[in-house]
Amino acid sequence: MKILIVGNGARESALGVKLKQDKRISKIFFAQGNATTDNLGQNYYESDIVSLRNLAIKENIDLTIVGPEAPLVNGIVDEFRKNDLQIFGATARAAKLEGSKAYSKKFMQDYNIKTAKARVFDAYHDAMDYVKDHSYPLVIKASGLAGGKGVVICEDVLEANSTIHKFMIDRIYGDAGIQLIIEEYLEGYEVSIIAFSNGKKLFPCIPAKDYKKAGNGEKGANTGGMGSAAPTPEWTAENQIDFEKNILEPTIVGLQNKHLNFRGFIFFGLMVTKDGCYLLEYNMRLGDPETQVLMALLENNLVDTIESCLKGEDIELKFSDKKALCLVMCSGGYPQNYETGFEIKGIEKVEHSTLLFAGAAQEAKKIVTTGGRVLSLVATADSFEEARKKVYADALPIHFDYAYYRQDIGEF
Known part of the structure; x- marks a missing residue:
């Protein structure tokens, strides 16, 4: 089999590591890829939809998996399907649930999905x-x-x-x-639940925690994610029942009624309050850095699971009972202004974690920073405390100019 993965973050590196375990896969293309994917397959440096479609046709790609949101919103799935190419991701119409928060808020309100009160302003x-x-x-x-x-x-x-x-x-x-949404503030803790869609039903993964703020103690600016943990320790059986009844099931009804059927991933960004679960947002894709911990724990064969969904078949997801932790190392100044082009040293001393590059590329015999979130360190263990020791021990010898990371990932 030949696989194409669209995206260049640690999420795509995690997908590549997971897929590399499948002996049926002869080659993985990554568009545009990074320093990790360079060693897992072949990086392809065009990223527009037409170029990716042409690549898939030329190379006889058997399956394409889309990581980031922009290609989905811009219709990559629709274009691939027009050309009878197998692709796993939301159609442009379904991706609007992420592409427009105003549209998704109205969808939530129309289908009585439990969410914060809000108003839209133009x-x-x-x-x-x-x-x-x-x-x-x-x-x-x-x-x-x-x-x-x-x-x-x-x-x-x-x-x-x-x-x-x-x-x-x-x-x-x-x-x-x-266009803005102004909504009530909800007090609680956030949880990410990602589900596979087979076009009719949604199959949720275990809950994950995303550390969104730049600073320790959830202080500072919002980022794309400074770390993650799975399964979320605060999540209870009662929370799961509440989520399924008041968010998951009405979402399925809404998708069917609006003819937004798709075969791909859907992400539920939740706030768990004293009054139960509220839906903050939909993402129509895998989250980053949640994917890093979910792929570390997922026991299913990923290609088989996706192909079952593409056929409209039901799936049963299985996860390890271990704990997984992801620590993100960033460029100084992220998520605002930051410099790139600095050599990353010390990676050969990583012993206890899986190193997944994101904003980093190979130049000659060096690996240099190219983005804000530079790399992820992912470890699994029987306890979060043990997983914490692993990722922080491995972060110590890694050095690049102005590197920084949070010190409290995995402290709940």
């Missing part, structure tokens, strides 16, 4: 008027794609005014912020 002055007399904190979200960073919890009206101005006037996330 006009700057209307949004500014709304936050004048609002109780705080409140949450302001850019409606479009903002790389996981377009959400701000505002503590007062000054921060709300500043956020609205940055999103709608300064356009810090481009067109993603020209």
Whole structure:
């Protein structure tokens, strides 16, 4: 078999490591890939949909798996299917549930999916008027794609005014912020649940925890993710029942009623409060860094599982009973401005974890930084404490200029 994986993060590295265990796979292409995928298969440096379609036809690719959101929103699945190419991911219509938070919020409201109260704003002055007399904190979200960073919890009206101005006037996330969602703040802890879709049903994985803030203790700016853990230790059987009844099942009804059937991944971003589970957002893909811990624990053969979903068959997911932890090492300044091009040293001393590059590439005989989230260290163990010791021991010898990482991943 030949596989194409679209994306260049640690998520795609984790998929590559998992797929490399399958002896039926003769070659894996990665578009655009990174320093890990360079050693797992062949990196392909074109990323537009037409080039990827042509690659899949030319190389007789048997299966394409899409990692990031932008190609899904832009219709890569639709284009591949037009050409009878097997691809696992959401169609453009289904991907709108991630591409437009305004659209997804209306979907949640229409199908009585448990979510925070919210209003959508298209006009700057209307949004500014709304936050004048609002109780705080409140949450302001850019409606479009903002790389996981377009959400701000505002503590007062000054921060709300500043956020609205940055999103709608300064356009810090481009067109993603020209429409806003302003919603009530929910107190609790976040959980990520990713499910496989076979076009009719959704099959959820074990819950994972994503550490979103740049600083220890969940302080600082939102990032794409500074680490993850699975299974989430706070999650209870009661939480699972609540999630299935009030979020998962009505989502399936909504997808069917709106004819948004797809075969791919769907991500539920949840807030667990004293009043139960609330849906914060949908992502129509695998999360990063959640994928790193889920792939480390998934016992199913990934290709078989995906092919069953593509055929519309039911699946039974099996996960190891171990604990998995992922620590993300970043470039100084991330998620704002940062420099790249620094050599990464000490990786040969990693002994206890799986090293998955993201924002890093091979140049001559060196590996250099190319992005904000540079690499992930993933370890499994019988306890989170033991997994923590592994990833932090392996982080110590790794060095690149301005490197930083959180010290509290795996502390709950």
